[in-house]
Amino acid sequence: MYAPMESDNRCRTCSAIPGKIVEVSESAHSALAEVAGVTRQVDLMLIQDENLAPGDWILIHVGFALSKITEDDALGHLHALEMVGERGAEPYEEPRAT
Amino acid sequence: MKYLDEFRNPQLIAKAVDEICGLADPRRQYRLMEVCGGHTHAIYRFGLKDLLPPNIELIHGPGCPVCVLPMGRIDDGLAIAAQPDVIFAAFGDMMRVPGTHGSPLEHKARGMDVRVIYSPSDAIKLAQSNPGKHVMFFAIGFETTAPSTALTLLRARAEGLHNFSVFCNHVTIIPAIRAILDSPDMRIDGFIGPGHVSTVIGCRPYEWVARNEGKPIVVSGFEPLDLLQSIAMILSQLQKGESKVENQYKRVVPWEGNGAALRWMADVFQLRPYFEWRGLGFISQSALRIRESFAEWDAEQRFHVPGVSVTDPKAAQCGEVLKGVLKPSQCKLFGRECTPDNPVGSLMVSSEGSCAAYYNYELRKNPKESSLCTLA
Numbered sequence: 116m117y118a119p120m121e122s123d124n125r126c127r128t129c130s131a132i133p134g135k136i137v138e139v140s141e142s143a144h145s146a147l148a149e150v151a152g153v154t155r156q157v158d159l160m161l162i163q164d165e166n167l168a169p170g171d172w173i174l175i176h177v178g179f180a181l182s183k184i185t186e187d188d189a190l191g192h193l194h195a196l197e198m199v200g201e202r203g204a205e206p207y208e209e210p211r212a213t
Numbered sequence: 214m215k216y217l218d219e220f221r222n223p224q225l226i227a228k229a230v231d232e233i234c235g236l237a238d239p240r241r242q243y244r245l246m247e248v249c250g251g252h253t254h255a256i257y258r259f260g261l262k263d264l265l266p267p268n269i270e271l272i273h274g275p276g277c278p279v280c281v282l283p284m285g286r287i288d289d290g291l292a293i294a295a296q297p298d299v300i301f302a303a304f305g306d307m308m309r310v311p312g313t314h315g316s317p318l319e320h321k322a323r324g325m326d327v328r329v330i331y332s333p334s335d336a337i338k339l340a341q342s343n344p345g346k347h348v349m350f351f352a353i354g355f356e357t358t359a360p361s362t363a364l365t366l367l368r369a370r371a372e373g374l375h376n377f378s379v380f381c382n383h384v385t386i387i388p389a390i391r392a393i394l395d396s397p398d399m400r401i402d403g404f405i406g407p408g409h410v411s412t413v414i415g416c417r418p419y420e421w422v423a424r425n426e427g428k429p430i431v432v433s434g435f436e437p438l439d440l441l442q443s444i445a446m447i448l449s450q451l452q453k454g455e456s457k458v459e460n461q462y463k464r465v466v467p468w469e470g471n472g473a474a475l476r477w478m479a480d481v482f483q484l485r486p487y488f489e490w491r492g493l494g495f496i497s498q499s500a501l502r503i504r505e506s507f508a509e510w511d512a513e514q515r516f517h518v519p520g521v522s523v524t525d526p527k528a529a530q531c532g533e534v535l536k537g538v539l540k541p542s543q544c545k546l547f548g549r550e551c552t553p554d555n556p557v558g559s560l561m562v563s564s565e566g567s568c569a570a571y572y573n574y575e576l577r578k579n580p581k582e583s584s585l586c587t588l589a
Contacts, residue, residue, distance in 0.1 A: 130251060130409075130565075131357075131409050156334075158332075158334060158361070158364065160364055160473070160477075161360055161361075161364070161471060161473055161474045161477075162471070162473075163473065164473070174409075174412070174465060176357055176358065176361070176409065177304070177331065177332045177333065177354075177358055177361050178331060178332025178333070178334050178335070178361065179332070179360070179361040179364070181357070181409065181412050181413070181471075182412050182465055182466075182467075182471070184464065184465060185464065188464050188465070191436065
């Protein structure tokens with residue numbers, strides 16, 4: 116009745132994943148952040164008072180940084196995601212259904 | 214590494230379980246609700262239910278936005294996208310959610326222009342790169358996600374982007390908790406509060422749960438030790454006869470929330486008088502609509518929306534499962550007509566849906582396995 120599982124069905128709207136800032140834009144409104152070796156643009160507007168710099172870790176939700184976190188917490192969070200088989204699933208894969 | 218040393222340390226996990234066993238009164242039953250779908254997923258994935266004493270029951274709450282979205286809203290979004298030159302853009306977890314005539318993915322197979330996006334910002338880029346088409350972003354999510362949609366709408370207006378709109382389905386968590394507590398067939402002793410929603414709204418909005426309803430609520434992280442610690446904190450309050458809001462997830466959640474995010478949301482959204490939730494019915498002031506000043510970017514104002522309320526398939530018992538009245542396996546369709554590969558209800562679609570989590574993890578466990586407390 117329904118299409119086979121082709122799209123990513125994990126919950127984008129509940130989850131957040133840590134990323135390490137590589138470069139902050141001149142306006143400080145966005146940054147390039149890296150997780151699992153892949154770099155992606157992240158919006159920093161929600162935590163613009165944090166004075167973020169390269170090397171800082173952030174919790175990313177649907178492309179927006181939700182909060183600044185410590186490296187220990189970031190690595191712990193990544194490991195937890197790895198244990199549930201979700202590390203790298205967000206945000207670093209291209210959408211498969213397009 | 215902190216996680217390896219602490220959050221995964223079997224001794225610390227065992228210590229937390231011991232603490233829970235010590236706090237739990239064997240003469241009473243405890244019903245604790247984890248509000249967030251992410252917690253539900255973690256509880257099943259890590260087998261945390263098996264570590265708890267048998268008199269502690271975890272009830273899965275309404276905190277999975279995909280799961281609580283009624284079928285009529287999916288139909289409405291697809292009806293807009295069926296109009297000429299409209300692109301339907303949504304997160305991946307929406308793609309397999311069944312509408313009356315199929316999911317967005319099935320509509321794509323029939324020729325609809327359906328795109329999976331990772332971020333609302335991607336919808337803006339999609340509109341910019343398709344000037345001859347209209348991009349409708351199907352927005353879902355609680356307060357965790359709503360600020361990103363708000364910023365996206367502000368950006369669309371600032372850039373004068375006229376071929377972009379948002380079909381807004383953002384919901385708010387507090388009215389859902391209130392509806393659960395008002396439900397006559399529910400008895401909850403305490404709540405595991407949502408972690409990522411609380412990074413935005415903070416902990417204060419839960420104070421009425423403790424003050425007026427006399428229920429402990431502990432905002433929790435998502436790792437196994439986080440959840441076990443949160444359960445211990447709830448039990449400790451119950452043992453002392455207390456009810457207060459506590460923040461176990463202090464390393465991420467500020468007590469006051471994210472003021473900037475709340476301001477962006479207030480600039481762009483206002484509360485709807487009421488909104489339909491799957492399983493919970495119509496709840497007043499439980500969802501966000503786009504303010505009139507952004508009408509040009511509001512798909513509901515820009516397009517004709519059928520707005521028909523659609524009942525779920527009769528045999529599916531999503532509502533009862535969503536309220537915690539039934540366990541997933543007690544639904545008549547569970548594991549037969551309704552599976553993760555062939556979902557009838559939305560709770561089987563999202564990985565955070567309690568039916569999908571139960572199907573993927575709980576069915577595999579050894580039914581004879583006892584809790585650690587029983588063995589101790």
